[in-house]
Amino acid sequence: MRQSATPLIEHSMTKPAKFDREDIIHRAANLYWEKGFHATSMRNLQEVIDMRPGSIYAAFGSKEGLFKEALDHYAQSGVDVLDDCVAKTDSPLAALKLFVEKAIAGQKTPAPSGMCMLVKTVAELTEENADLLAQAKQSLSVVEGEFAKLLAQAQANGDIDTEQTPQALARFLQVQIIGIRTYAHVNSDDQTIGQLVNATFNNPPLAKLK
Amino acid sequence: MRQSATPLIEHSMTKPAKFDREDIIHRAANLYWEKGFHATSMRNLQEVIDMRPGSIYAAFGSKEGLFKEALDHYAQSGVDVLDDCVAKTDSPLAALKLFVEKAIAGQKTPAPSGMCMLVKTVAELTEENADLLAQAKQSLSVVEGEFAKLLAQAQANGDIDTEQTPQALARFLQVQIIGIRTYAHVNSDDQTIGQLVNATFNNPPLAKLK
DNA sequence: ACTATAATTGAGCAAGTGTTCAATCAGTGT
DNA sequence: ACACTGATTGAACACTTGCTCAATTATAGT
Numbered sequence A, B: 001m002r003q004s005a006t007p008l009i010e011h012s013m014t015k016p017a018k019f020d021r022e023d024i025i026h027r028a029a030n031l032y033w034e035k036g037f038h039a040t041s042m043r044n045l046q047e048v049i050d051m052r053p054g055s056i057y058a059a060f061g062s063k064e065g066l067f068k069e070a071l072d073h074y075a076q077s078g079v080d081v082l083d084d085c086v087a088k089t090d091s092p093l094a095a096l097k098l099f100v101e102k103a104i105a106g107q108k109t110p111a112p113s114g115m116c117m118l119v120k121t122v123a124e125l126t127e128e129n130a131d132l133l134a135q136a137k138q139s140l141s142v143v144e145g146e147f148a149k150l151l152a153q154a155q156a157n158g159d160i161d162t163e164q165t166p167q168a169l170a171r172f173l174q175v176q177i178i179g180i181r182t183y184a185h186v187n188s189d190d191q192t193i194g195q196l197v198n199a200t201f202n203n204p205p206l207a208k209l210k
Numbered sequence C: 001a002c003t004a005t006a007a008t009t010g011a012g013c014a015a016g017t018g019t020t021c022a023a024t025c026a027g028t029g030t
Numbered sequence D: 001a002c003a004c005t006g007a008t009t010g011a012a013c014a015c016t017t018g019c020t021c022a023a024t025t026a027t028a029g030t
Helices: A021-035 A042-049 A053-060 A063-088 A092-105 A117-124 A127-156 A166-186 A190-202 B021-035 B042-049 B053-060 B063-088 B092-105 B117-124 B127-156 B166-186 B190-202
Strands: none
Touching: A021 A042, A021 A063, A021 A117, A042 A053, A042 A063, A053 A063, A063 A092, A063 A117, A063 A127, A092 A127, A092 A166, A092 A190, A117 A127, A117 A166, A117 B117, A117 B166, A127 A166, A127 B166, A166 A190, A166 B117, A166 B127, A166 B166, A166 B190, A190 B166, B021 B042, B021 B063, B021 B117, B042 B053, B042 B063, B053 B063, B063 B092, B063 B117, B063 B127, B092 B127, B092 B166, B092 B190, B117 B127, B117 B166, B127 B166, B166 B190
16 A cells, blocks of 8 residues: 555565656645635546545645645745755855745746745644644745844844844844745836835845945 | 525515624624634534524525625735825825735734634635635735825825835735744734834835834 | 456445425515 | 516535445465
């Protein structure tokens, strides 16, 4: 019954899982991201990941189990993007700004939803799905922690004011990103959104010192 | 079949609607607000508003019809609260700050959800419910317009900088409120949230001039 | 070839969904 | 009293939901 992510060699090998687990989760995540947890039915999922119910339940246990893995996948890919931004820029502050611009531009073509999937999840779910809710919150905290690290570096570099702790600055940045991406649903005018991003990085507490 | 909000006098009067329509909508709105559109079933609604399906459908037409009225009710009550804040304070800026504090404190006990129902709706719904989505967006725009009026007054009073248009400032304020209320789901520490509210009103572009 | 083992299938289940409608109920005007 | 009429009821409908499991398929080791 059990399926292993990477088929393990045991006493006697049998038919290995033919599907690419990462790819399946990626597709599932995109559907959940677009439609939300409740509005996504197992039938919808069966179609986009091209698996029959038995296989899905053998591999992921339940609708919630698959959603959990989708959330993990999404959060990890977010961290990957942030790391990529760090690699592509020459300062922590520039990395953060690039990340924000990418996140907000992603609202356009290829992303299932302009909103962060973690935020959508926190907004949608209640205590009826306490574990999923907790996981989304925790992933948001992890991202915030990554922000804090970069902001601490920016302070050490003398790029930004040190009046507030890196943690407080990270919270502030989270609020801006959540607010702007959500607001972009209502008014997605490029210039308007650009103004809001600039306001975030040009005013205290994140304004660059000269 | 039809039910009228205020039973009208016609050629021959019959049994008037016995329920208090405003009260019904209020209760329905609170349930929708708490659970979201998709996770709220008609059975759930039947219980909290104590009506049988036939009556609900005679009065509101459909699950979406009732949600529409719930959204309207919610948006109107938001405008009412804002007006109340204006009445209770001596400056437009103070009114806005009071409004923000009320909105964020409402996250505590009596409100069904810490998040704005309009924002939750915009986050949850897709083009599959285009009309409801459009309505939520439009209500958010209306609120933003109210903000803009007050901010224009604040500028006229010389309370805040005039470098940005009232509309731009209103957008900025919306982003802050959306961001903070959503963020409060993840980290609801009073002091932290207070800091974020203060940051909104103590930094440009909303900082009070002296 | 044969067997052991596990992945895969898909029909189908019990429960839940939004909604309808014939029957009943209860005020109003006569 | 009575009849008229619209509000109210709740059983029931067609459909969808998340999920199960016996049957089938496919591979690896003998």
